[in-house]
Amino acid sequence: MSADASHHPPSPDPQGQPLVRARGLTKHFPITRGIVVRRAIGAVKAVDGIDLEIHRGETLGIVGETGCGKSTTARLLMRLLDASAGEISFEGRDITRLTGAPLKAMRREMQMIFQDPHSSLNPRKTIGSIIGEPFAIHGLLPDKAERRREVQRLMETVGLNPEHYNRYPHEFSGGQRQRIGVARAIALNPKLLIADEPVSALDVSIQAQVLNLLRDLQRRLGLTLVFIAHDLSVVRHMCDRVAVMYLGKIVEIGENEPLYEFPRHPYTGALLAAVPVADPSLHGSERRLLGGDVPSPANPPSGCRFHTRCPKAEPLCAAQEPQLERKGSDTLAACHFPLEREEVAQMGVRSAR
Amino acid sequence: MSAGGEPPLLRVEDLRVEFPTEDGVVHAVDGITYQVLPGRTLGIVGESGSGKTVSSLTTLGLTRRQGARVWGRILFEGQDLVTLPEDRLRAIRGNDIAMIFQDPLSSLHPLYRVGAQLIEAVRAHRDVSKSRARERAIELLGLVGIPDPARRVDEYPHEFSGGMRQRAMIAMALANEPKLLIADEPTTALDVTVQAQILALMERLQRELGMAIVIITHDLGVVAEMADDIAVMYAGRIVETAPAARLFAAPEHPYTWGLLKSIPRLDGERAEDLVPIPGTPPSLIARPPGCHFHPRCPYAQPDHARIDPALEPVPDEPSQHVACLLQADVRRRLWRQLQAGDTPEQALSAAGLPGAPV
Numbered sequence: 086m087s088a089d090a091s092h093h094p095p096s097p098d099p100q101g102q103p104l105v106r107a108r109g110l111t112k113h114f115p116i117t118r119g120i121v122v123r124r125a126i127g128a129v130k131a132v133d134g135i136d137l138e139i140h141r142g143e144t145l146g147i148v149g150e151t152g153c154g155k156s157t158t159a160r161l162l163m164r165l166l167d168a169s170a171g172e173i174s175f176e177g178r179d180i181t182r183l184t185g186a187p188l189k190a191m192r193r194e195m196q197m198i199f200q201d202p203h204s205s206l207n208p209r210k211t212i213g214s215i216i217g218e219p220f221a222i223h224g225l226l227p228d229k230a231e232r233r234r235e236v237q238r239l240m241e242t243v244g245l246n247p248e249h250y251n252r253y254p255h256e257f258s259g260g261q262r263q264r265i266g267v268a269r270a271i272a273l274n275p276k277l278l279i280a281d282e283p284v285s286a287l288d289v290s291i292q293a294q295v296l297n298l299l300r301d302l303q304r305r306l307g308l309t310l311v312f313i314a315h316d317l318s319v320v321r322h323m324c325d326r327v328a329v330m331y332l333g334k335i336v337e338i339g340e341n342e343p344l345y346e347f348p349r350h351p352y353t354g355a356l357l358a359a360v361p362v363a364d365p366s367l368h369g370s371e372r373r374l375l376g377g378d379v380p381s382p383a384n385p386p387s388g389c390r391f392h393t394r395c396p397k398a399e400p401l402c403a404a405q406e407p408q409l410e411r412k413g414s415d416t417l418a419a420c421h422f423p424l425e426r427e428e429v430a431q432m433g434v435r436s437a438r
Numbered sequence: 439m440s441a442g443g444e445p446p447l448l449r450v451e452d453l454r455v456e457f458p459t460e461d462g463v464v465h466a467v468d469g470i471t472y473q474v475l476p477g478r479t480l481g482i483v484g485e486s487g488s489g490k491t492v493s494s495l496t497t498l499g500l501t502r503r504q505g506a507r508v509w510g511r512i513l514f515e516g517q518d519l520v521t522l523p524e525d526r527l528r529a530i531r532g533n534d535i536a537m538i539f540q541d542p543l544s545s546l547h548p549l550y551r552v553g554a555q556l557i558e559a560v561r562a563h564r565d566v567s568k569s570r571a572r573e574r575a576i577e578l579l580g581l582v583g584i585p586d587p588a589r590r591v592d593e594y595p596h597e598f599s600g601g602m603r604q605r606a607m608i609a610m611a612l613a614n615e616p617k618l619l620i621a622d623e624p625t626t627a628l629d630v631t632v633q634a635q636i637l638a639l640m641e642r643l644q645r646e647l648g649m650a651i652v653i654i655t656h657d658l659g660v661v662a663e664m665a666d667d668i669a670v671m672y673a674g675r676i677v678e679t680a681p682a683a684r685l686f687a688a689p690e691h692p693y694t695w696g697l698l699k700s701i702p703r704l705d706g707e708r709a710e711d712l713v714p715i716p717g718t719p720p721s722l723i724a725r726p727p728g729c730h731f732h733p734r735c736p737y738a739q740p741d742h743a744r745i746d747p748a749l750e751p752v753p754d755e756p757s758q759h760v761a762c763l764l765q766a767d768v769r770r771r772l773w774r775q776l777q778a779g780d781t782p783e784q785a786l787s788a789a790g791l792p793g794a795p796v
Contacts, residue, residue, distance in 0.1 A: 150629035150630065150631065150632075151600070151629050258718040260718060261718075288485040288486055288656065288719070289485060289656055289657075289658070289697055289700055289701060290485060290696060290697065290700055290714060290715035290719075291714070291718065292700065292701075292714075293699075293700035293701070293712035293713065293714035293715075294714040294716075296702070296712055297711060297712055297714060300711075315629065315630065316630075317630070317704060318659075318701065318702045318703055318704045319702050321702060321704060321708060322702030322708065322712070323702075341708075342708075345704075355631060356630060356631060357704065358634075359630045359631045359633065359634035360630055360659065360704050361633070361634070361637070361657065361659030361660050361662065361663045362659055362662065362663075362703065362704055362705050363658040363659045363662045363686060363698065363701060363703060364662055364686060364703075364705065365662045365663075365665075365682040365683045365686055366683060366686075366687075367662075367705070372634070374631070374634050374635055374638055375631040375634075375635075376635070378599045378601060378602065378632070379599075379629075435704045435705040436704045436705060
């Protein structure tokens with residue numbers, strides 16, 4: 086692997102320019118009524134104006150619960166969905182409205198790994214042709230023997246037996262299929278790899294295999310990794326920086342340790358407090374649980390979107406939307422009344438320091 | 439698993455469940471024994487295909503229609519549920535023993551109002567009027583923390599969120615104040631904040647109603663929160679069982695070690711690398727000979743591929759049982775090394791064992 090000079094070494098960017106920068110990124114899905122005459126009667130505000138920078142060589146985690154917009158964000162960054170508003174730049178170049186050949190060329194630089202290794206692989210193709218597909222799409226390695234050699238090298242890289250080149254996806258277990266997905270994603274030496282819940286469909290003992298593989302590849306290939314997950318323990322293990330999303334907004338973002346040790350947004354605190362920890366001696370210790378359900382993204386609450394469930398909410402929170410800013414500690418939080426250390430401890434956040 | 443004295447509410451003895459299929463016989467559950475005391479919680483942990491769900495479905499006779507072949511005994515208050523005729527089993531199911539499933543959307547009928555389904559659950563076992571059953575349904579929805587139950591009772595399942603559907607399922611399970619609640623991955627489909635609500639609800643209801651719970655999950659965090667006793671299953675067998683605190687503090691089976699070392703944790707230091715269990719779970723049609731775990735066990739010795747270990751009490755710890763062919767003192771040395779941060783290979787050489795042949 087190290088002999089392959091075509092991979093990007095992890096080099097700090099001289100200008101400090103982020104690999105990806107999103108500004109005011111927004112995706113509204115229209116809600117329509119009528120069959121013949123379709124009228125938009127509203128919109129699901131899946132992602133609603135987020136700013137995000139992804140630095141070269143880092144692993145950025147995006148966490149949040151169902152419907153918070155984390156997967157939509159990934160698809161927007163990949164240009165698999167078109168943004169309703171806002172812009173995305175990749176290596177300083179605006180890619181928001183790219184189409185046709187330039188878009189296809191740009192897609193070589195960013196690849197994605199999906200949650201479900203069963204539905205993301207074509208059951209009628211051998212894994213050799215699945216992993217070799219990116220080469221076919223981009224017209225690379227037309228020589229059959231050469232392509233096969235490269236695919237087998239990739240299989241070895243991700244811990245698959247290269248002799249299984251001609252097997253079909255159903256002959257592999259879930260963990261192995263996820264490895265196939267990883268091999269396909271790294272085939273073109275992308276600069277950015279987005280993994281959307283890559284281990285949540287896998288058994289516990291297999292999860293660790295795939296997590297170790299991703300971390301190992303990230304280090305060896307100098308990949309920039311966006312890791313989307315709902316499991317906060319996994320994100321803590323994997324990521325350098327973490328963004329917490331709620332109802333289409335980033336509510337808190339920061340480096341791993343500060344965010345886990347001293348979360349400032351009450352939602353981050355509530356998420357962390359809710360994680361069950363594999364230690365019965367902590368059992369019975371007081372935890373503050375979040376009540377209620379996530380409101381509809383079609384009709385999000387006014388002001389701070391979390392105010393309807395927030396234990397610290399004041400009238401100001403319903404009236405005025407808080408901005409994402411530093412609150413006297415190391416993370417950025419969008420909150421008028423951020424958590425203090427004692428409150429974090431009282432909530433029962435097990436990663437608190 | 440028993441603290442002694444009190445007779446168990448449920449006692450499963452050498453239960454064996456097989457499914458004949460075109461490819462061969464699936465040995466889903468292969469001789470498991472456990473018991474549940476009144477008012478206590480047993481956690482059954484295992485990965486997919488470990489037999490944890492089949493064993494509890496069999497308890498309620500729900501594998502009968504799938505052509506399952508069942509051996510052994512399932513004693514509930516002294517009655518053997520394996521041989522009980524269907525009509526008498528039906529009187530117990532949903533009444534003395536209730537079950538909740540992973541996916542609340544597919545367990546509720548989409549075309550009937552939530553209230554109607556609750557009323558049906560009440561009237562299936564109690565001879566009460568419809569209006570009385572409806573009152574009970576509203577009371578149950580309130581009990582499980584659904585806001586405005588008198589209005590919500592007339593809504594359809596699709597109008598409920600995922601967490602509320604699971605609450606409605608729990609309400610239905612509680613309709614007849616069961617003595618035993620079997621919860622199969624009750625929070626796996628839910629978000630983490632909702633999961634915390636549902637687990638807290640189950641604990642509160644257990645305290646208030648005094649029922650016993652069997653919680654089946656793959657999540658070690660969830661069993662650590664909920665269970666008094668834990669059974670770890672692998673390939674249709676129980677490989678280790680112990681009181682919860684003991685299982686996490688001093689696990690004896692290499693598979694349990696593997697599970698504990700392969701999950702990232704929120705508390706404690708950030709681990710540099712996880713230690714996965716190599717390989718994949720075996721096919722239940724053609725299981726490995728000897729100890730079923732030996733092909734994936736870093737500590738396996740040559741004779742472990744021949745000898746089938748029995749679940750036996752651990753020396754000096756009668757509450758803990760393990761099915762492992764390693765010597766007890768070797769196991770304890772290995773676990774100490776793993777706790778100190780050794781890899782399985784380092785632990786092996788520190789314990790003075792030859793490397794695994796596989």
